[in-house]
Amino acid sequence: xxxxxxxxxxxxxxxxxxxxxxxxxxxxxxxxxxxxxxxxxxxxxxxxxxxxxxxxxxxxxxxxxxxxxxxxxxxxxxxxxxxxxxxxxxxxxxxxxxxxxxxxxxxxxxxxxxxxxxxxxxxxxxxxxxxxxxxxxxxxxxxxxxxxxxxxxxxxxxxxxxxxxxxxxxxxxxxxxxxxxxxxxxxxxxxxxxxxxxxxxxxxxxxxxxxxxxxxxxxxxxxxxxxxxxxxxxxxxxxxxxxxxxxxxxxxxxxxxxxxxxxxxxxxxxxxxxxxxxxxxxxxxxxxxxxxxxxxxxxxxxxxxxxxxxxxxxxxxx
Amino acid sequence: xxxxxxxxxxxxxxxxxxxxxxxxxxxxxxxxxxxxxxxxxxxxxxxxxxxxxxxxxxxxxxxxxxxxxxxxxxxxxxxxxxxxxxxxxxxxxxxxxxxxxxxxxxxxxxxxxxxxxxxxxxxxxxxxxxxxxxxxxxxxxxxxxxxxxxxxxxxxxxxxxxxxxxxxxxxxxxxxxxxxxxxxxxxxxxxxxxxxxxxxxxxxxxxxxxxxxxxxxxxxxxxxxxxxxxxxxxxxxxxxxxxxxxxxxxxxxxxxxxxxxxxxxxxxxxxxxxxxxxxxxxxxxxxxxxxxxxxxxxxxxxxxxxxxxxxxxxxxxxxxxxxxx
Numbered sequence: 001x002x003x004x005x006x007x008x009x010x011x012x013x014x015x016x017x018x019x020x021x022x023x024x025x026x027x028x029x030x031x032x033x034x035x036x037x038x039x040x041x042x043x044x045x046x047x048x049x050x051x052x053x054x055x056x057x058x059x060x061x062x063x064x065x066x067x068x069x070x071x072x073x074x075x076x077x078x079x080x081x082x083x084x085x086x087x088x089x090x091x092x093x094x095x096x097x098x099x100x101x102x103x104x105x106x107x108x109x110x111x112x113x114x115x116x117x118x119x120x121x122x123x124x125x126x127x128x129x130x131x132x133x134x135x136x137x138x139x140x141x142x143x144x145x146x147x148x149x150x151x152x153x154x155x156x157x158x159x160x161x162x163x164x165x166x167x168x169x170x171x172x173x174x175x176x177x178x179x180x181x182x183x184x185x186x187x188x189x190x191x192x193x194x195x196x197x198x199x200x201x202x203x204x205x206x207x208x209x210x211x212x213x214x215x216x217x218x219x220x221x222x223x224x225x226x227x228x229x230x231x232x233x234x235x236x237x238x239x240x241x242x243x244x245x246x247x248x249x250x251x252x253x254x255x256x257x258x259x260x261x262x263x264x265x266x267x268x269x270x271x272x273x274x275x276x277x278x279x280x281x282x283x284x285x286x287x288x289x290x291x292x293x294x295x296x297x298x299x300x301x302x303x304x305x306x307x308x309x310x311x312x313x314x315x316x317x318x
Numbered sequence: 319x320x321x322x323x324x325x326x327x328x329x330x331x332x333x334x335x336x337x338x339x340x341x342x343x344x345x346x347x348x349x350x351x352x353x354x355x356x357x358x359x360x361x362x363x364x365x366x367x368x369x370x371x372x373x374x375x376x377x378x379x380x381x382x383x384x385x386x387x388x389x390x391x392x393x394x395x396x397x398x399x400x401x402x403x404x405x406x407x408x409x410x411x412x413x414x415x416x417x418x419x420x421x422x423x424x425x426x427x428x429x430x431x432x433x434x435x436x437x438x439x440x441x442x443x444x445x446x447x448x449x450x451x452x453x454x455x456x457x458x459x460x461x462x463x464x465x466x467x468x469x470x471x472x473x474x475x476x477x478x479x480x481x482x483x484x485x486x487x488x489x490x491x492x493x494x495x496x497x498x499x500x501x502x503x504x505x506x507x508x509x510x511x512x513x514x515x516x517x518x519x520x521x522x523x524x525x526x527x528x529x530x531x532x533x534x535x536x537x538x539x540x541x542x543x544x545x546x547x548x549x550x551x552x553x554x555x556x557x558x559x560x561x562x563x564x565x566x567x568x569x570x571x572x573x574x575x576x577x578x579x580x581x582x583x584x585x586x587x588x589x590x591x592x593x594x595x596x597x598x599x600x601x602x603x604x605x606x607x608x609x610x611x612x613x614x615x616x617x618x619x620x621x622x623x624x625x626x627x628x629x630x631x632x633x634x635x636x637x638x639x640x641x642x643x
Contacts, residue, residue: 028369029452049370137474197467219527223534230538237545252560256567263571267578274582
């Protein structure tokens with residue numbers, strides 16, 4: 001008695017639940033829904049979020065995303081126009097803007113992603129192969145590089161170091177071109193392509209080795225330049241030192257010689273002026289000088305022979 | 319076995335009157351627990367009814383319709399979140415903080431077609447929970463992609479020297495500006511507060527040659543310093559020596575002139591006396607000089623004028639004669 005009644009309640013509840021579940025469905029804020037009847041879409045796509053009703057059992061809910069969706073491209077190895085092998089990784093943003101067409105042509109996101117990969121990958125290949133590497137790397141045509149003050153001079157004449165090669169198109173324009181070309185092709189799948197960007201642009205490993213070699217040789221040249229600059233500067237300073245030393249020493253020599261000479265001249269002028277003021281002075285000077293000479297020549301070593309008729313003895317004789 | 323035996327007879331023993339209240343209590347409890355929710359201080363909650371956005375609620379205790387009718391998404395809108403690029407730090411809670419391919423994230427091509435290894439972080443906040451939740455799938459992953467694209471654009475417009483040494487500040491500013499532009503274009507409900515460069519290096523095979531440049535730079539400085547040192551050691555010394563030689567010469571000049579003037583003054587004084595009585599002065603000076611000179615001289619021989627021819631002989635015996643003057 002108790003058991004059958006519980007069972008009947010259970011059956012009723014379950015049947016109600018199944019029925020309501022089969023005819024009521026929620027559409028999430030992030031979704032849009034296409035109702036199909038035996039696999040064929042019926043009515044307009046449901047884009048309004050909330051609770052909705054459908055025919056139970058025969059109608060099926062197909063949920064599609066309404067948000068901006070991502071596409072992350074896998075690395076594509078491509079040679080650029082200047083034959084440099086690079087890997088390009090791009091990402092894009094898209095959304096289903098025509099759900100019915102999308103549903104009919106692609107059914108689910110897996111096939112959409114593979115179609116995106118085909119179309120975007122192809123357009124990226126085309127675009128990269130049409131341009132030189134620098135066009136893909138750089139974006140601002142007008143930017144002038146800031147020179148490294150410490151390297152100034154040292155890097156002036158080494159290859160393209162410290163300069164940015166000019167571009168005519170630039171990364172952003174190439175991205176826009178790819179986007180435009182792909183957007184047109186994706187339109188027929190009910191997909192709106194909103195944006196495409198290059199995420200990574202990198203050298204192929206073989207190329208990278210060559211790039212490294214070039215960078216090393218550039219740096220070595222800078223280093224060499226620094227060293228020879230140092231040697232040059234040192235030599236300049238040494239030269240200045242020699243010059244200054246010679247200048248100082250020779251100037252000093254000139255000054256001392258001049259001073260001495262002038263002093264000698266002035267002294268002899270003083271003497272001459274005094275001794276030659278009149279004949280008597282000259283006479284007296286000669287006399288005094290000869291007395292001085294006696295003083296200096298008569299020493300202990302000399303033998304003095306005095307004749308009685310010398311001046312000295314002339315006083316005795318008298 | 320014993321458990322089954324003891325358990326089975328117990329069930330029917332539960333009073334029938336309890337079943338309904340028990341079910342009621344369970345329903346009430348379930349209703350209460352599923353209709354109350356709290357939002358933490360640094361977060362905001364988004365209430366969704368039957369999948370449809372209803373409202374955004376602020377921190378605190380809130381009610382919602384129970385039993386799965388309303389659901390709540392809690393987003394830490396006031397917390398600053400971080401993403402790392404090119405490296406992985408050890409502990410993190412935000413699953414989007416680190417990338418899956420940090421090795422590939424950090425290799426970049428510079429505007430002079432060199433390679434550089436760039437590591438950076440960004441700080442961001444969820445600004446608009448509604449956009450973040452409903453307008454974009456994978457907003458955080460999208461932000462990672464945008465950050466890489468923005469950083470590569472900025473690095474691609476700079477020389478390797480700007481990237482590695484001098485342009486860090488400029489790169490951070492430019493990358494932040496660029497990233498903000500892209501983020502607002504993508505409408506992912508995120509605001510980026512900061513872009514910060516971490517390690518920026520030349521590629522490992524090239525690093526040694528970059529260090530070599532630094533060393534060479536220092537070598538240059540030291541060569542210049544050594545030369546300047548020598549200059550400074552020798553030149554001031556030579557200047558001092560020159561100054562001293564000049565001073566000595568000036569001293570000599572003064573001495574020479576002063577002496578001359580002294581000599582002349584003494585001569586003039588004597589001359590004055592001489593002019594008064596020339597003969598007698600001359601004689602006096604002569605005798606004074608002789609008197610002074612002769613005693614100092616060696617052997618002295620006095621001869622008469624008639625004995626002049628003896629002189630040669632005397633010269634040979636000068637030593638004998640010297641003993642008795």
